[in-house]
Amino acid sequence: MAKTQKSKRACGVLLPIFSLSSKYGIGSFSKEAYDFVDFLEKTGQSYWQILPLGPTSYGDSPYQSFSTFAGNPYFIDIDALIGEGLLSKADPDKYDFGGTEEYIDYERMYRHRFDLLKKAYDNIGKSKNSKTIIKEFEAFKKSRNNDWLFDYALFMALKNDNGGRAWNTWEEGIRLRKKDAMAKAKEKYKEEIDFYSFLQYLFAKQWMALKEYANKRGIDIIGDIPIYVAFDSADTWANPELFQLDKNNVPIDVAGCPPDAFSATGQLWGNPLYRWDYHKKTGYKWWMKRIAHCYRLYDVVRIDHFRGFDEYYAIPYGNPTAEIGEWRKGPGIELFDTMKKExxxxxxxxxxxxFLTPSVIKLVQRTGYPGMKILQFAFDSREESDYLPHNYTKNCIVYTGTHDNATTRGWFNDIPRQDRKFCKEYLGIRYSKEAVWAMIRAAFASVSDTVIIPMQDYLELPGNARINTPSTLGGNWVWRMKKDALSEELAQKMLDYARIYKRLSK
Structure with a gap:
């Protein structure tokens, strides 16, 4: 991936942390995560791709987070807290995390997970490792890499005190971060600030241990950086000068995409847009801090909506759809030249x-970064597609689908008859039941340096295992893998593909 990518063919698996199996309603940094790393090693994989790790807000999307720097407290391993004496074995049984083996119940998670984590915080002094924990926690709070920590922790405390309402509805003094109001809030919410900071200490400690475990077994982590941050986030509240806001910190224009063949009214994301002229004057300081933070968490970073760095779509704030808007120039290559230098x-x-304009294509080429090829986009029987494998170059990452696509089994069952016929002809198959593994084989056999396959496709799961359907609310980000899904037969088949197509990690 770019000039420092391993100079060999490789493969990996896309599986969000929340989609891991676990005992407590959502995937986490638990034993099951370590078992999954072992499975990746056993099957010859080089990469584990995950989704953003930030704390989720309304809609449960990891792309709309309360902080671009903080980690999701839901991922903290409960059993590890029991092992350290911060919780008893009986404590988790007192809380109902809801959901099923295959699906997450975020409402129950929100209502009960923090109560259990608060109990762990209250038990710091009772832990058998209390001296070590306190020492590590204090060092974590003072780390020069955590200049975001106080703002995030105070933001969460204020949000709780305001009934979960967005920060632009808070009283003026704290909404505009006036000095006296901030001083009073710092004192008033002292313990809650410490609690949310403690959760970030636990998150960082556990994630870095899991990442180290993966790296030692030859597995690199591919993480994801959304181009935009959420409006209702500590980032926007604490740094309004970075965004296109008016003097009252109300957005002027917001992010989205214009109407296209998939959406008659476009996509209204609602994220605040950047003041790129301000970022340029600072030498892109905030962006460098954000990207550096990502590389502490991940080995490889997937930059979401890369087009937005070339040109971005601006929609007047308050518009009900994305039909009215305009394209504006982004920072272009200068941001990535700064990144390379810094x-x-x-x-x-x-x-x-x-849809890629010539200027976007030129920007990708100038950076040298590999782009993405999605096999599910390839089989339009009416026209030739850049997503067909015979059109690939080495410097690209090929997927059957991503978190925003249907599972390949679900996709194949739903495409038009003529497209299905063309897909079968291209893949050289007669029966629909062969389609998923034929797609995987086409990806592995391609010239592309790297192949990433969603875990649902390896498991040949139907459409209800889809992670996300863009532009919809509810029912997204909830799928989980069953605990007995990773069979020896599947492991051998994945290893065979990695071996046959020269993508073995070792």
Whole structure:
């Protein structure tokens, strides 16, 4: 991936942390995560791709987070807290996390998970490792890399005190971060600030241990950086000068995509847009801090909506749809030249999907970053497609589908008859039941340096295992893998594909 990518063919698996199996309603940094790393090693994989790790807000999307720097407290391993004496074995049984083996209940998670984590915080002094924990926690709070921590923790405390309402509805003094109001809030919410900071300490400690475990077994982590941050986030509240807001910190224009063949009214994301002129004047300081933070969490970073760095779509704030808006110039290559200068050569994947203008294509080429190829986009029987494998170059990452696509089994069952016929002809299959593994084989056999396959496709799961359907609310981000899904037979088949197509990690 870019100039520092491993100079060999490789493969990996896409599986969000929340989709892991576990005992407590949502995937986490638990034993099941370590078992999954072992499975990846056993099957010859080089990469584990995950989704953003931030704390989720309304809609449960990891792309709309309360902080671009903080980690999701739901991922903290409960059994590890029991092992450290912060919780008793009986404590988790007192809380109902809801959901099923295959689906997450975020409402129950929100109502009960923090109560259990608060109990762990209250038990710090009772832990058998209390001295070590306190020492590590204090060092974590003072780390120069955590200049975001106080703002995030105070933001969460204020949000709780305001009934979960967005920060732009808070009283003026704290909404505009006036000095006296901030001083009073710091004192008033002292313990809650410490609690939310403690959760970030636990998250960082557990995630870095899991990442180290993966790296030692030859598995690199591919993480995801959304181009935009949420309006209702600590980032926007604490740094309004970075965004296109008016003097009262109300958005002027917001992010989205114009109408296209998939959406008659476009996509209204609602994220605040950046003041790129301000970022330029600072030498992109905030962006460099954000990207550097990502490379502490991940080995490779997938930059979401890469097109937005070339040109971005601006929709007047308050518009009900994305039908009215305009394209404006982004920072272009200057941001990535600054990144190279400040942070050195880094492995990057450019999410360059959708309609690409010549200037976007030129930007991707100038960075040298590999783009993405999605096999599900290839089989339109009416026209030739850049997503067909015979059109690939080595410097790309090929997927059967991503978190925003249907499972391949679900997709194949739903496409038009003529497209299905063309797909069968191209893949050289007669029966529909062969389609999923034929798609995987086409990806592995391609010239592309790297192949990433969603775990649902390896498991040949139907459409109800889809992670996300863009532009819809409810029912997204909830799928989980069954605990007995990773069979020896599947492991052998994945290993065989990695071996046959010269993609073995070792």
């Amino acid at each position: 942070l050195g050569e880094k492995r990057v994947i450019a999410e360059d999907l959708g």
